[in-house]
Amino acid sequence: MRWSQALIPTLREVPKDAEIPSHQLLLRAGLIRPLAAGVYTFLPLGFRVLKKIERIVREEMDRAGALEVLMPALHPREIWEQTGRATTLDEILFKVKDRSDRAFVLGPTHEEIVTTLAAAEIRSYKQLPKNIYQIQTKFRDEPRPRFGLIRVKEFIMKDAYSFDVDEAGADRSYQAMYEAYKIIFARCGLRTIDVEAHSGAMGGSSSHEFMVVSPAGEDRVACCATCGYAANLEKATSRVIGPTSRPVPPEERVAHPAKFATPGVRTIEDLTKPPFNVPAERQIKTLVYVLDGKITLLLVHGCDELNEAKIPAATARPAHPDEIRAALGALPGSLGAVGVRQIPVIADATLRGATGMTTGANENEFHVRGVDVERDITVAQWVDLRMVQTGEGCPKCDGILRVDSAIEVGHVFKLGTKYSVALGANYLDEKGASRPMIMGCYGIGVSRCVAAIVEQCHDEKGIVWPRSVAPYEVAVLPLNINHGPTMEVAEEIYRELLDAGVEAILDDRPDRPGVKFNDADLIGFPVRVTVGEKSLAKGGVEVKARCETEAALVPPVQAVAVIREKLAV
Numbered sequence: 001m002r003w004s005q006a007l008i009p010t011l012r013e014v015p016k017d018a019e020i021p022s023h024q025l026l027l028r029a030g031l032i033r034p035l036a037a038g039v040y041t042f043l044p045l046g047f048r049v050l051k052k053i054e055r056i057v058r059e060e061m062d063r064a065g066a067l068e069v070l071m072p073a074l075h076p077r078e079i080w081e082q083t084g085r086a087t088t089l090d091e092i093l094f095k096v097k098d099r100s101d102r103a104f105v106l107g108p109t110h111e112e113i114v115t116t117l118a119a120a121e122i123r124s125y126k127q128l129p130k131n132i133y134q135i136q137t138k139f140r141d142e143p144r145p146r147f148g149l150i151r152v153k154e155f156i157m158k159d160a161y162s163f164d165v166d167e168a169g170a171d172r173s174y175q176a177m178y179e180a181y182k183i184i185f186a187r188c189g190l191r192t193i194d195v196e197a198h199s200g201a202m203g204g205s206s207s208h209e210f211m212v213v214s215p216a217g218e219d220r221v222a223c224c225a226t227c228g229y230a231a232n233l234e235k236a237t238s239r240v241i242g243p244t245s246r247p248v249p250p251e252e253r254v255a256h257p258a259k260f261a262t263p264g265v266r267t268i269e270d271l272t273k274p275p276f277n278v279p280a281e282r283q284i285k286t287l288v289y290v291l292d293g294k295i296t297l298l299l300v301h302g303c304d305e306l307n308e309a310k311i312p313a314a315t316a317r318p319a320h321p322d323e324i325r326a327a328l329g330a331l332p333g334s335l336g337a338v339g340v341r342q343i344p345v346i347a348d349a350t351l352r353g354a355t356g357m358t359t360g361a362n363e364n365e366f367h368v369r370g371v372d373v374e375r376d377i378t379v380a381q382w383v384d385l386r387m388v389q390t391g392e393g394c395p396k397c398d399g400i401l402r403v404d405s406a407i408e409v410g411h412v413f414k415l416g417t418k419y420s421v422a423l424g425a426n427y428l429d430e431k432g433a434s435r436p437m438i439m440g441c442y443g444i445g446v447s448r449c450v451a452a453i454v455e456q457c458h459d460e461k462g463i464v465w466p467r468s469v470a471p472y473e474v475a476v477l478p479l480n481i482n483h484g485p486t487m488e489v490a491e492e493i494y495r496e497l498l499d500a501g502v503e504a505i506l507d508d509r510p511d512r513p514g515v516k517f518n519d520a521d522l523i524g525f526p527v528r529v530t531v532g533e534k535s536l537a538k539g540g541v542e543v544k545a546r547c548e549t550e551a552a553l554v555p556p557v558q559a560v561a562v563i564r565e566k567l568a569v
Ligand SMILES: [Zn+2]
Pocket: 224, 225, 226, 227, 228, 229, 394, 395, 396, 397, 398, 399, 400
């Protein structure tokens, strides 16, 4: 490609509202442009990157035996009603109607559609297993699009769905995808960790997420560097820290709890300040939830965060203020479980045996101190309710956990028969009995991978693309296009690169050298070849990999060989 004929609108300034490196750099390097909040155009360079990621995904999916199809983005709403997800996913569904008022949704995922397909086309165990995938546009009505390609309303996804006759087969399908994913991300130049995940809205029984650790990530993962344990924070556990690790000074142990006035105290933090000075770890945080329709108190240490995914109930939601007042007679800020008998109390296991604790008195602007949890509170259930924090013990070994932000780029789920039962995807077994197919589903956020790679591969000058996904592998920079010998050498190297099958771009713009260097570094071509009068006078051209600080002076005839060596690294 000749730069003068390309469409590469680079920007010098960091665009407003672009908060994270990938968003800033993809805009500045001219790879993407917004059309609306959370809706993007891929410009030619960005589209090349996207296509390369797609190719890697396609090759590995095909190698794993999956079959590529293309399903519609426009789905009749009644199919979504059959699984109940027209309701449960209502908030993220884009709804449209056709001219005769028939309701459709724009697909946010394709379990319903692929299961409908399998129900129609697969009859016998002899046709199984099958794994069907596509690379296609998805729509989700994201309430707060942010972070460029990370949180959007429209995106490209690879989604695969496996159908098996039994659990053993489903396990094999799951494992095959898990292995393929590791290869896909490695080929894209992404360092991922795979974590145990909570299955959430997909309704599966087991799942793993592939995460890219990045400060820009919206998910949080807990990892152990010692044994490799890694889990989504929703699912992470740690070695339970009992009361012994948070010892109580003897003077705080009292015969019975004592009420004291706490005017103006609304939060855990308020109580940590003078004149009260109660550390958060000596406070009990009382949360009022409605679990399966029943008001329940959930207790964690004041320094801990409740993990909703760990609540032992099918449905759980925070109680409304009027429900709280009706149940406890006080406002949030003064709530506690001491002496509460009519309402069930579920306490985090780390509170077991804790003494000298402070909690709300269920009387506005009063608290109680000297609480011995097991003595003074009627606890119905002790369970792990808390979010793991950095520095806690690994549940699998003696190591210490670290909690990091991460971007989810892939997800593998075991779905079981949730969709096949709802949509009648049955097969006949050897004995002629009808059974539901066992399913799995496997997603990769293809357009999100573009951003994740940039998050991981950039420096202060710009993007540093891994060769496998770079928009072009080599940029040839003639510094003065009006200097005959410079252009001759540059054109010759450019032609040789194309002949050798190397993807090259020739910067034939009449711009200053500084502009060309800055743009090449900003876009992040893996190798740059500079052709200038000075280096030619010294007998060569300058070849430099994007990640190197020094360029090598190479005779023009050897340039292509040296470039190919650098690309092979
Ligand atoms: Zn460990």
